Amino acid sequence: MDGGNPRCPLSHPTNPHTLSKSGQITKFGCFTCGKKAPLSKRDRRFSYYCITCDVSFHKGCHIFPRKLTHPYHLQHPLTFTFPDYESGITSDSFDYETYRTAVKCHSQFIITYSLKKPGSIECSWCGKNIEDDCFYRCSICNFYLDLSCSQSIPLLLVANPKSHQHPLVFYRRPLLTPCDACGLVNVLDPSYACFQCNYMVHQSCIDLPRVIKITRHRHRLSHIPCVQSPVSPCGVCYQKVENKYGLYSCNRYEDHSYVVHSKCATHENIWDGKELEWEPEEPENIEDILPFKKVGTDMIKYFSHEHNLKLEKYDAVRDAEKLCQACVCPINSRDFYNCIHCDFFLHEVCAGLLRKLDHALHKHTLILDPYPRDSYYLLDCPICSRGSTGFRYICSISNCNSHRIGIDIRCILVPDHFTHESHEHPLFISTSFKAEIRCQGCQKECMQSYLQCTICIFIMCYKCATIPTEVSYKHDKHPLSLCYGEKADDTYWCELCEKEVNPRNWFYTCNICCITIHLHCIFGSSSYMKPGSIFDYNYSKLEVLRNSNSTRPQCTRCGDRCPGYIYFKRKRDKHPVTFSCSVQCLEGG
Known part of the structure; x- marks a missing residue:
């Protein structure tokens, strides 16, 4: 058999025929779907032809059998069906003898059925609209199965499941009750059952890892089937956790004070995919993550700088040319470290940033990168979209897609439970990746991560969350305060651009001097770019x-x-x- 050509589906495995590429479908039409014309423009290049059987197949149709007995619908066989939306009928495929005889005598051989409007046919198993050119159908039950589900053949028996002590049998109906391993109802996921224990589990939950580590918690988590008493909210989505279903709990706390939903803990954006059941825990070495060593009174040796740094007290004198090397903000409000040999400054807070940490914004351990970027296209933070020449945290895994993309330290400093003056409830980090999530602060679409309230519908992007509540303005001796919008109809004018300020948007103001300024007039488009870069x-x-x-x-x-x-x-x-x-x-x- 030629390894380069597919096998003809009509041939017996002991005597296989191969299909060869052909420029067109023969006059008999495609053997699988019965249609003579190409299914779509992309299929005009070639079809397949079997010389031995004298039959043709569309590209793609050759991998699907005409009749299919599928575990999702064992009551009756399913027939490969091609919809013709223009005529409003479906055409079921047919057996080989009928196919050849009907063409020769020019008789009608296609069995037809009424068809719904385009896009209204739903797969009876997964519930999604069928977008394929063909699908499988049971004409007796009006059961539809899309091509993707037809290729999913689950095991009828799982003899030694990781999640249960007895064998599990395939459940031939979508599971409409919560899965015992994750507590969710998901009809798209095939399910298995242990009737002896009345235990129902999704196929994707059978092999849930027993021990994992996520970056939102410092200790390892173990999967347990249930707990005796009510537990705290989920450590990822902050929603209620049902204690009667499977969940992940911290190994260090017997009272289950930190728990996570099974699906939240193993989400691809949360978990790194490593199972740690048989892996020994690595001891924490604080010396490896500290960014500096003390070398004298108020003197430190910072890991990325060649000279010693001296702690200086802020003297309330503004100097616009003194910028923190880490956050690229002026040294004008707090104590800082100063290099006595060169132009290198660090806020005391920024100097204490750990060299290595786990953070909820990424599933791998992050390392502090204090070195300048050589490309303009690597400056933007993927969390807040701001460009910065300051320090950033990068992924410690070299083959991770986010390895070279740095997270701005302002985003890292936002805590998991974040309290913002513009909202009465605490906000939590969310990485749900929902489409068209808009920030209530700037009314713009959020990036991949954002902060949300679990009590009411309130979303805040990281760009707004990291805007300073107070800034200095060279023409005002008082600091400007951030105003989060007003419902009044008063008219305000920007001190810098002399254009009108919308009072419903955020802006800076000095109530003593009656000054208002747009946010973008204060920061511009490149406020965190250090001169000389x-x-x-x-x-x-x-x-x-x-x-x-x-x-x-x-x-x-x-x-x-x-x-x-x-x-x-x-x-x-x-x-x-x-x-x-x-x-x-x-x-x-």
């Missing part, structure tokens, strides 16, 4: 420069004078130097 950008060098009041360059893109405290200078071989006042003008040009 240089990157590769589209086969050119991009430099971040400080903007002074006396020498404001003209933006090459929009023609305005650069208004922010920094601007971009781009150099390309054999091209004139260009200036950009913002990220929008840089990327738009």
Whole structure:
């Protein structure tokens, strides 16, 4: 048998025939679906033909039998069916002899049935709309099975399941009651039963790992079938956990003070996929994660800097040129570490960031990366979408898709239980990846992770959650406070751009001096870019420069004078130097 060509489905396994590629379907039509024309434009390239049997198949139809006895519907055989929405009928496939005889005598040989409107046919097993060109159908029961479900053949018996002490038998109906292993109702998941124990379990829950580690908790978790008393909410979704179903519980606490739903704990965005039942626990070594060592009174040796740093007390003197190397924010409100040999500053809080940590925003351990990026396209944080030249946390697994994409330290510093002044209830980290989730702060679509309230419908993106509640403004001796919108119809004007401020949006204000300023006028589009940074950008060098009041360059893109405290200078071989006042003008040009 030729290994390069598929076997003809009509041939016997002991004497197989191979199919060869053909440019067109023969006059008899496709043997499986009965249609002579291609099923779709992508199938016009070739079909399959069996010389021995003298039959043709569409590409794709050759892998599906005409009649199918499937565990999802053992009462009757299922017939491969091709829908014709234009004529409003379905055409069941037919046996080989009828097929050849009918064509020769030019008689009608296709059995027809009424058909619903396009897209209204649902798979009787998974409940999804059938989008395929063909499907399987039982004409007696009007049972429909899409091609994806038809290829899923579950085992009829699981002899030694991990989750139960007895063999499990395939349950031939969608499970409409909660699964004993996860507590969820999911009719899309095939189920198994132990009738001796009245135990029902999803196919995907049979082999749930017994011991795992997730980054939201410092200890390992074990899967247990139930607990005697009510338990705390789930440590991932913060919803109620039913104690009579399977769940994951912390190994260290016998009172089950930390529990997680089975499906939450093993979600692909939460769990790293490693089962730890037989793996010894690694001892925690605090020396490996501390970022500095004390070398004297108020003196430290930071792991990524060559000189010692000295702790300085904030003297209330503003200096816009003193920026923290980690968060790229001014040194103007708290104590900081200063290098006496070079221009290197760290807030005391930022200096204490651990070199390695587990965080709810990623399923693998994260490591602190203090070194500058060499590419402009690696600056954006995947959590808040802001570009920054400061420190970031990257994945410790080199082959992870997120290894080179760094999470901004501002997002890392947001705690699991987050209290924000704009909302009365605590907010929790969510990674549900739902489509079109909008932030109540900026009204924009959230990134892959966001913060949500479990009591009411309130969502906040990380960009809004990490906006400072107070900022300094050079033309006001008082700090500006963040206002979270007002219901009043008063008219406000921005101190910087002199345009109207929508009072329903967030803005900065000084109630003493009656000043209001847009958020984007305070931060701009690149507020966390440190002057002096240089990157590769589209086969050119991009430099971040400080903007002074006396020498404001003209933006090459929009023609305005650069208004922010920094601007971009781009150099390309054999091209004139260009200036950009913002990220929008840089990327738009």
